[in-house]
Amino acid sequence: MDMPRLGQGTWNMGDDPARRKEELAALREGIALGMTLIDTAEMYGDGRAESLVAEAISGMRGKVFLVTKVLPSNASRKGVARACEASLKRLKTDRVELYLLHWSGSHPLAETVRGFEDLLAAGKIRAWGVSNLDLREMQQLVALPGGGACAANQLLYNLQRRGIEFDLLPWSQRQGIPVMAYSPVEQGRILGNRVLGQVARRLDATPARVALAWVLRQAGVVAIPKAGTVSHVRDNRAALDLELDAQSLAALDAEFAPPRRARPLEML
Numbered sequence: 001m002d003m004p005r006l007g008q009g010t011w012n013m014g015d016d017p018a019r020r021k022e023e024l025a026a027l028r029e030g031i032a033l034g035m036t037l038i039d040t041a042e043m044y045g046d047g048r049a050e051s052l053v054a055e056a057i058s059g060m061r062g063k064v065f066l067v068t069k070v071l072p073s074n075a076s077r078k079g080v081a082r083a084c085e086a087s088l089k090r091l092k093t094d095r096v097e098l099y100l101l102h103w104s105g106s107h108p109l110a111e112t113v114r115g116f117e118d119l120l121a122a123g124k125i126r127a128w129g130v131s132n133l134d135l136r137e138m139q140q141l142v143a144l145p146g147g148g149a150c151a152a153n154q155l156l157y158n159l160q161r162r163g164i165e166f167d168l169l170p171w172s173q174r175q176g177i178p179v180m181a182y183s184p185v186e187q188g189r190i191l192g193n194r195v196l197g198q199v200a201r202r203l204d205a206t207p208a209r210v211a212l213a214w215v216l217r218q219a220g221v222v223a224i225p226k227a228g229t230v231s232h233v234r235d236n237r238a239a240l241d242l243e244l245d246a247q248s249l250a251a252l253d254a255e256f257a258p259p260r261r262a263r264p265l266e267m268l
């Protein structure tokens with residue numbers, strides 16, 4: 001299954017019983033609208049987000065491109081196997097489409113890659129990747145035996161966090177490694193921006209839609225907004241049909257300046 005360009009995040013979902021029904025409805029609506037990539041992690045709510053995802057995709061597993069992540073503290077060769085088994089159990093499935101190292105920690109990347117290769121051979125994951133790795137770490141990773149199989153790097157990327165455009169994004173594009181843009185609407189913080197609002201009004205769109213279309217304008221970039229309501233999911237889906245014209249892009253560049261030099265990788 002190819003990786004869909006627009007997916008759904010699940011951080012902070014599944015924590016509040018009062019919101020559960022609406023969150024399940026939102027995820028299901030997203031799948032129905034083609035946002036079939038669901039991004040979760042063992043970390044989110046200590047497994048509660050994975051359990052929510054299991055319920056949301058019940059009866060639709062075949063349609064879903066499931067992504068989950070192993071914590072760096074579990075990323076030894078044996079730890080990866082144990083963590084994946086626990087995630088599969090919570091997700092009520094026998095495999096995930098993509099398994100990511102959440103960020104790099106004390107276990108050597110070479111060991112984590114061996115753990116991923118064991119899982120590939122056992123059919124428990126279809127592909128593996130990483131998250132929050134900077135350019136130097138990515139160069140080290142692809143130079144490792146088997147490292148070239150890395151299928152994604154999930155990174156903080158939105159209008160206000162453009163640092164990767166300087167070097168890591170073009171490098172990833174050249175390597176053919178998809179970038180999964182997380183927090184693509186900066187957790188809602190950029191949505192009140194004046195210029196973003198002006199661009200949205202001119203295009204008869206919403207700020208969230210413009211912010212997502214802006215992330216998706218780049219080749220090889222996938223976006224995974226988190227939405228806890230059906231109306232936000234529908235709005236996000238509409239970003240796939242919105243093309244930003246030169247005037248909008250120029251206005252956004254003037255407000256959210258592109259990087260002029262290398263910067264340390266930002267993460268949330």
Ligand SMILES: NC(=O)c1ccc[n+]([C@@H]2O[C@H](COP(=O)([O-])OP(=O)(O)OC[C@H]3O[C@@H](n4cnc5c(N)ncnc54)[C@H](OP(=O)(O)O)[C@@H]3O)[C@@H](O)[C@H]2O)c1
Pocket residue numbers: 008009010011012039040102131132154155181182183184185186187188191208209224225226227228229231232233235236267268
């Ligand atoms: N790999 C990593 O280290 C990492 C780090 C952070 C996030 N992630 C992943 O990326 C996903 C997305 O990032 P995120 O959750 O941090 O932030 P985000 O997707 O940028 O923002 C989520 C916030 O935006 C609101 N929102 C979404 N769509 C909207 C719309 N159309 N109109 C108005 N508000 C809207 C949501 O509100 P409602 O909930 O009310 O809809 C929520 O408060 C996460 O859920 C997670 O799966 C990965």
